[in-house]
Amino acid sequence: MNQDIAILEVRAAAGGDEAKIWAHDLLRMYLKYAERQGWKAELLDQNILRLKGPKVYLLLQHEAGVHRVQRIPTTEKHGRLHTSTATVAVLPEVDETAIFINPSDLEWQFYRASTQGGQNVQKVSSAVRLIQKSTGLTVTCEQERTQYQNREIALQLLRQKLWDRQQAAKASQISQQREAIGRGMRSEKIRTYNYPQSRITDHRLNKKFYNLDKILEGELERIIKNF
Numbered sequence: 001m002n003q004d005i006a007i008l009e010v011r012a013a014a015g016g017d018e019a020k021i022w023a024h025d026l027l028r029m030y031l032k033y034a035e036r037q038g039w040k041a042e043l044l045d046q047n048i049l050r051l052k053g054p055k056v057y058l059l060l061q062h063e064a065g066v067h068r069v070q071r072i073p074t075t076e077k078h079g080r081l082h083t084s085t086a087t088v089a090v091l092p093e094v095d096e097t098a099i100f101i102n103p104s105d106l107e108w109q110f111y112r113a114s115t116q117g118g119q120n121v122q123k124v125s126s127a128v129r130l131i132q133k134s135t136g137l138t139v140t141c142e143q144e145r146t147q148y149q150n151r152e153i154a155l156q157l158l159r160q161k162l163w164d165r166q167q168a169a170k171a172s173q174i175s176q177q178r179e180a181i182g183r184g185m186r187s188e189k190i191r192t193y194n195y196p197q198s199r200i201t202d203h204r205l206n207k208k209f210y211n212l213d214k215i216l217e218g219e220l221e222r223i224i225k226n227f
Contacts, residue, residue, distance in 0.1 A: 005093035006057040007160050008049045013066065015084025018073045023047060023086040025216065026067055030060075032218025044153050045141050050093075057092040062204075062227040064090045065190030072195070081196065085189075091160040099159045099166075107131040108151070113142035130154040137161050202226075 010027045012019035027047060034041045039053030051060070068085045076082065109129040127142030128150040139157040141150040192201045198212040205226050209215065215223070 003057040003092055004052060004054060006051045006060050007044070007089075007091045007093065007157070008051060008060060008063070009089040009091075010047050011087050011089075013085040013087050015082065017075070018082055019084040019086060021073070022067075022069045022084050025069075026086055026088065029216050029218060029220070030063075032216075033220045034218075036218050036221075043143055044157065045143055048157065057090065059224055060090045062190075062224070063088050067191050067193065068189055069193045070195060071193075089164070091164055093156070094159045094163045096159070099162050101132070101155070101158065101162070105132055105134050107133055110147060111142075126150060128154045130158055132158060132162075135162075135165075 008030055010023045012023040031041055034051050037053055039051050039056055042050040044050050066085050066087055070081055070083050072079055073082050110125040111127050112125055113127040126147045129140045131138045139154050141153040144150045190204055193212060198210055200209040200212055200215060202223060209222055
């Protein structure tokens with residue numbers, strides 16, 4: 001398990017289109033933070049980052065969980081405050097030998113990429129959808145120009161998801177409480193971002209942070225150093 005590499009995935013949850021915008025805002029925040037840290041950031045898919053740098057996983061692991069935002073969406077005509085959520089998953093890069101994947105348990109699907117790219121990306125079926133039949137886990141990748149590259153990334157992402165499942169299962173056997181507190185599971189609401197008051201509340205630390213706009217520009221050090 002390489003702790004100098006982290007796979008960070010942000011997904012929209014409750015809140016419809018506003019949740020999708022919020023997920024994009026969070027992804028941008030982590031990109032800005034990575035830039036401040038001097039880490040190398042690579043977009044594996046539209047909502048997945050591969051971050052490389054000293055102790056990157058150790059620094060980001062507590063970001064995993066539900067991030068709630070309270071703000072007035074730009075599409076809101078009556079000025080009403082909306083609450084939306086997005087989930088963040090943070091996983092270390094898992095070695096191939098750590099997780100066995102049976103090739104006969106995999107279903108591969110190939111399609112044309114919908115992302116912006118060169119003509120070759122749009123004309124050939126370079127994008128990949130990988131399904132593990134026994135678990136139903138599905139990952140997609142369409143960022144790279146070749147099918148081979150996207151296949152490799154899809155396998156890596158599946159390996160990460162399987163590792164995460166294993167760790168969650170082990171933790172639940174020990175203690176449900178320790179799982180929630182120690183690992184910041186995705187089902188746990190860990191943080192609320194309140195735009196009208198320019199305030200962030202971390203519910204695990206029971207602590208408030210202000211100047212929300214600066215934190216969303218990547219100044220996460222003030223929060224992360226508390227873990």
